[in-house]
Amino acid sequence: MSFDIAMTLQRGTVRMVYEFTAGPGLTALFGPSGAGKTSLLDAVAGLVRPAEGHIAVSGTTLFDRARKINLKPEKRRCGYVFQDHRLFPHRTVRTNLLYGWRLVRPAERWLSIDLALDLLGIGHLLDRMPATLSGGEAQRVAIGRALLSAPRFLLMDEPLASVDAHRRGEILSLIERIRDELKLPILYVSHDRAEVERLAHRIIPVEPVHG
């Protein structure tokens, strides 16, 4: 099982319940705005602590309330592309990209910097500060930063929302290669039907629970 998730999250007054298992490949999360997709990714990344339940990825338990397991985010080795980019504002594009890259053993890296720059089309931005990037440029740098940290699985929250059609095609191909050649499990959030249908092995509906 790539993902084995059964948990309850509490955010403010909202309570969200998730329960699914997913085999290898890319799993798309599909659901209306506010259903809890980002919250789910946050919990898998270890940034939000579930009230109940367990989270396992590729057979490794990341969280289990009953067994008192709660891996720290930095031990989970996820590549998280945030919905809001979260580039480090005090570092250049270059040092943003290298942030995670420097923290893994060279042998574990599976994407070369040159290839990432080329496929994402961000080679000319290396010396810029994030505040000067356009929306799509920032988004592509965020994707690059996550991939270069050599994660063991990917969490992608609308990674292509403001990327133009041409780049989108290239990045989709890259994601497909990661999915098929490296066989990384991927949790993918998108509102774009076409994107989801092209990429996903399965679609998990995320429905809002009110209570």
Next chain:
Amino acid sequence: MSFDIAMTLQRGTVRMVYEFTAGPGLTALFGPSGAGKTSLLDAVAGLVRPAEGHIAVSGTTLFDRARKINLKPEKRRCGYVFQDHRLFPHRTVRTNLLYGWRLVRPAERWLSIDLALDLLGIGHLLDRMPATLSGGEAQRVAIGRALLSAPRFLLMDEPLASVDAHRRGEILSLIERIRDELKLPILYVSHDRAEVERLAHRIIPVEPVHG
């Protein structure tokens, strides 16, 4: 002419040249990431000052370097949906929505609060702070805030990027009604072909100029 724009913008080392006129209705700006779409909207809103040229909307000159005209942003009466939302973090959703609404004479308003809440599906969020909203929720509040300020023209920068398909349909209908019934000029940025084809009377390509 809805939009009559001929200007040069300087951002960092990049110089961008725009020149187009557009008749009534919705004008889509289409172009690759980093081409300068957001910069164009910023200039029309009065947030960025062009190096050269002029900007006129519906016959009103907003900026003209030669004639030393440069209307302040608050006098331009644009409804700007920012690519990065820019909700006021210290105000509730309610007071964010009412911010512009309170500043126009009642007679000039063309959208009722109830209708906005209903169409955007944000009625249940009124007492929340922006930091607690999901990506799509924040985006819809940003749309509502811009529309409720009773603008005379709209600047929309990927307003539906992270809105789900169902809501997207409703909001597209709303934009169509604004376009057709109120006849507001609209500058619309989107990377979504389908969206652009449904909405736009014309498509202005924005191409990166390097120099």
Next chain:
Amino acid sequence: MSGYTGGYMGWLSPEEWQVLLLSLKVSGVAITAVLPLAFALAWMLARWRFPGKVLLDAVVHLPLVLPPVVTGWLLLLTFGTNAPVGHFLSETIGLTFLFRWTGAALAAAVMALPLMVRAMRLSLETVDRRLENAARTLGAGPWRTFFTITLPLATPGIMAGLVLGLARSVGEFGATITFASNIPGETQTLPLAIYSALQLPGTELQVARLAGLSVLLSVSALALSEWLARRNAQGKDRHVL
């Protein structure tokens, strides 16, 4: 403190009351009066670019750098009855500082100024200009934008500036005694009363009581500011690891 009766342990003696109330008045007036100036200076330093900015910054910091006695002495040279500014103010608007509680307030204000400016400036510098721009497109003029967006977003720094300034003004001694003298009931604030008591042996208890009052005053201000800050932060919840 002249005429201290001692022995009255249960509550405050009349003299202690007098000193406490005067301290409250002096600090309160000083901080209230200097607040707009401090904010204006913070604004200029945070937002404007002009030649001599570092110089202005330095002048604002002066009361912090100079020994308080020197500051008091400079105040005397500027606002004394025979000094041009002091003479002018007393002739035109009847405002005199020398040996008056207003002088103590002036000294406290001057000493608090640099702390207030720094804290406010720090907050103003982190206010996101893009939000101000958003307010402008929604029809708010510069002033409305300032009052509805910039000012509220800078609240933490303003609060910090108020607390620092208040604490500093409550503790102000050197400039006050030099400029406004140590007149019971008029300019004898808590630190001056403490100083008087410290001059003689065997007054430890009296000093401790007065110091305790200072602390009490400031702790109240602090607690109030923390409470306000917490109320202000409500709803701004963030991801918590």
Next chain:
Amino acid sequence: MSGYTGGYMGWLSPEEWQVLLLSLKVSGVAITAVLPLAFALAWMLARWRFPGKVLLDAVVHLPLVLPPVVTGWLLLLTFGTNAPVGHFLSETIGLTFLFRWTGAALAAAVMALPLMVRAMRLSLETVDRRLENAARTLGAGPWRTFFTITLPLATPGIMAGLVLGLARSVGEFGATITFASNIPGETQTLPLAIYSALQLPGTELQVARLAGLSVLLSVSALALSEWLARRNAQGKDRHVL
């Protein structure tokens, strides 16, 4: 200042040099030594929730609230040779404060502490926790996250704290003369030298020169900090109206 020769106008007299260098040493050591403590306190106040937080906050503010003479006196009672802490320190690590430049540094550090803590806390509170979370998902542990994300983002507050603290320590008088006394060459910093000069009639020029030195010292620090801040801000350009 004992043995001031006067007349030597072109540059600094040997005594002035001595005072200046001592002031530099005292302030430098004080600020360097107290920086980690100030930051740790700022961190606790900004990030932790614990019972007694307001109390800790109040204790940190104490040196600001109390007249400096009282602070100096409390230091005497704590770090004097006859006092338990002072005795312990001098017996174990041979560190004595009384009548030593270390005492002047301790007094300066204590007085600078509240200003440093406040400014740093203000910046720490505005650091976006979501960026720290992002660093964690990229494989950085809490310490690395702290040093690569939190600390750099809090730089403006740390710089402001340093400047305020330095300025305050350069101007510190009351606690120093009470605790460390006024010994030329050992504890006579600029403010104490100014005090000594003020005790004599006809020393206005000398006072002005010494005060000028204080100002020079602080303006240099200020200019340096502004320059660093500007260098730091480069590239972070924002929409400008």
Next chain:
Amino acid sequence: AGKPQAPLVLAAASLQESMNAAADAWAKKGHPRPRISFASSSALARQIEAGAPADLFVSANERWMDKLQSDHLLKPRTRVSFLRNTLVLIAPRGSKMKLPVRANMPLAKALGSNRLAIADPSGVPAGIYAKQALTKLGIWNSLRDKLAPAENVRATLALVSRGAAPLGIVYGTDAQADPSVKVIGLFPQTSHTPISYPVALLAASKNPEAEGFRRFLISSQGKAVFRRFGFGTK
């Protein structure tokens, strides 16, 4: 070890000029020049109580010396009161004020709406003496709300020389040292307890030079130095 170490002297701030001159004179005789820390007597006394490693204390008032003595912080039989001072009424140099010091003198009237500069009478020695004198002359009560109490004698002097106060009460030595004020009256010695400066060796002192300097201070040669600055000697 070679040269003997210089003793550390704690002296009241008002002795700054005279004590430095005395130290210079002592150094001229081939001794190491004493290091002197000038501050208010109360601050210095508290430092001694806290265990300050000093050798000699010269106080501007007897009360603190009494306190130290009763706490056994002085070397027995080394305390000597060796200087005297006077109390004078001063005005700015240009003042035309004529006001003989006597019982029921019209000081309050002479002040008008101005204030009398005085060292803080609730603690600072010069202020305490001034209060005694004004009480003895029967005019203390009439002056109660006409006082401008200052931090110390020098600050009092500054208030007068800057014109902030038209009249002030300071030590004779201070008035003599400051050319911008003039003495317009001398308070009778009988109107206040004698103004005397005691010196004593501290119990903690280990410096062999200290006793020599103390003896020099109270010798006729030493006293001569202080007389030059207007002090009386015993």
